[in-house]
Amino acid sequence: MTDQTLQTRATASAIKPKLSRDDWVMRAFILGIGLWLVVTLLLPLYSMLSKSAQNKDGAFVGLANYIEYFSTPALFHSINNSFFIAIVSTIITISLASVFAFILSRSMIPFKGVFKGIALLPLLAPSLLPGISFVYLFGRQGVLKDWIGDYSIYGPIGIVMGEVFYTFPHALMILIAAFSIADARLYEATVVLRTSRIRTFFTVTLPGIKYGLISAIFVVFTLVITDFGIPKVIGGQYNVLATDIYKQVIGQQNFEMGAVVSVVLLIPAILAFAVDRFVQRKQVAMLTARAVPYEPKPHALLDKIFFVYCCVIGLAIIGIIGMAGYASFVTFWPYNLELSLNNYDFDVMDGGGWSSFYNSLKMAAYTAIFGTVIIFTGAYMVEKAKGFKFMRGIIQFLCMIPMAVPGMVLGLAYIFFFNHPDNPLGIIYGTMPILVIVTIAHFYTVSHLTAMTALKQMDPEFETVSASLKVPFFRTFLKVTVPVCMPAILDISIYLFVNAMTTVSAVIFLYSTDTSLASIAALNMDDAGDVAPAAAMCMVIVATSAGVRVLHALLTRGMARKTQAWRKR
């Protein structure tokens, strides 16, 4: 501990010699959250790191596994492949998404809301959906197979196309946020100075979105390099790091090598994450209090071009989802195009059956409920507790880690940690709780940040006033904080729910047959060659996520009237 913290401690105790009951309770909570993060995150990752330096019998072998990895071309070639895919996909996604975001925030085209809604649709689908859809669009029996000529969709082309579909909304949301913080005064200046549109773009617009752009680039890069679903479905012979982990562990039962590949995959993910955090810290100061919001003006020709652009992208997205939807109703592609519900008869398919869908619903509901409670409470303690700075700093840091850890890596780490015979927590191995816990851990960061943002908007006076009125903090928490933060809390729970419905990567190593999930069933059905039922299962997931989103929108509206009235005058 540094001198400074000691000093702050000393001064704190000088002013307030005795910690109140509230302080003790809060500190206990903070320790509880810290312990939770250590058990569900740090210890599993540690087990994985140590496993990568062990042989099959568990003896320490130092870097021997790594040396074996780098002397096997079949394995380390995947590093190149992963980077190639990630870079190409990032360039394409960012180009497409920045134009789209620019149009939505800076032009006057009609139906902006509709376009934005469509563009966010891929968030509702598991990442294998585009892969499956491309089989029907561009595969040997694909309806549009002439479009790609003699090239095969099974390989880098398919992967890149799928990744663009899957990462587009993620990039779009960041970029829209970046474009909408523009300061209109700068644009007024360009008009006065008669700067050309192009020059304006390069001297005002681009620098304005710089940080958002960088952030979007790294987010997309990380998503692509860690994604498993798309390369699994449509990658063919093109090996990438994420599928290698799966192959090593599931195909060859080589857990040690799986751990090595995980560490290799962890490095670029952590780097990208570090850069992103660094950049985000800079962005905060961008908007000053005196800035004037930019208001787009109509432009006849450009708006037409923009509209066509949005239509093309929107149609592509709907087309991809629609193709999977259509294929899921076709009896026997391509020889019997009669429509039927045969592919939805999941109980006779290898992979999990309808029960896996109900498991998914349960898992997503538990994740949303417990995850929101844990994460929001944790964020509250970190933000509002007094003193205890060192511990709070550590927790804040721990909360950021999940963002940098690929799901497959986390899942594998859980096997090593929770299935260790000496671990008393091993009783949850192979059960629903471990799926819920890993999913909460996997999606912790974004939820935590959402909660922090909402809490930071609240005046600390609430706590001070309640303290002076001798109201215990948890009453303030339940009666004031929670209702005021309700929109954020609902956002967190919906985020957790939808991600729990669609995730494959972390849970693929942890499910048991009783707890198979819909997304995993889809993956396994595709693996066994039952592509149409896999498409059907994906559509069930999309429909569920969409339904829950609509419900959420209605709920938020109702709730907002009740709890957010204070925001209006």
Added chain:
Amino acid sequence: MKSRLLTSILAGVAGTLAVASVASAAELTVYTAVEAEDLKKYAAKFNEDYPDIKINWVRDSTGIITAKLLAEKNNPKADIVWGLAATSLMLLGEEGMLEAYSPKGVEKLDPKFRDSANPTKWTGMDAWVASVCYNTVEAKKAGLPVPTSWQDLTKPVYKNQVIMPNPNSSGTGFLDVSSWLQLFGEEGGWKYMDGLHENIARYTHSGSKPCKLAAAGEIPIGISFAFRGAKSKAKGAPLEIIVPTEGVGWDMEATAIIKGTKNLDAAKKLADWSITKKANEMYNKGYAVVAYPGVAKPVKHFPPQIATAMIKNDFAWAAKNRKAILAEWQKRYDSKSDPK
């Protein structure tokens, strides 16, 4: 106070997590790779004779179930394995995970279909035989002749028209590779695969996928196994199931009790039942070749000559050299990724 609160929080967390996983004496956790559509039937038939033993299936593909069993080695969750590749069970046997128990009547089984040790560690159920699924419609479109032998498949006319499973992840893929090495000799086998590799469009993770892809016209020729081909054909796919003339590799689905099971009595009853004539008649509904001599009747869509085409498979050799073969295979074919 602090610590008491902490313990109570932890207890609360543990309470929510704890899930009753204790099985009663009459329940068996059965790991299997048998096709999902058959599981209910298998359990029902068994329950006709043993109504008080409840089967809880844990089903996944061969590779995953094997990985699961190995991962749980120190802490086994399964009581018994019913329907997993014999080569996988041999692997588990080497790890000392199987209970030595000769089921009642084991001597009646074809010696090929049981462990040579006494008492046996595993007993076979049925054979799962390599075959080539050939899509007549797509082959005609592409102008491909009908292949009749493994060697035919290396002809340049089939370039990019063949799919086979990756032996590193698929049991079917491995039995193909091991059969070629046994048929053509070590050197000849690898030379054969070099030639075949030129024609392979891609390798799949699972063994049934090549046949299902062929059934769906995604590829004209899928190297897979006969059972899958027959099933797809029954669903109306324009498939021909070809048994290459040189002979075909095979593996068997087999049963073994996991050492350390708490339900040994019930597990023994299931192991006994799994080799009865009645059980073999049940296996025969899908598989043309079963362990109990004299039971097998022809299965619809199954190539009739398949039993005679099965090679004399040296499982001990295959199990012993498995690791080396797979490493060599990976070195030769897995590093080569499509430039396109």
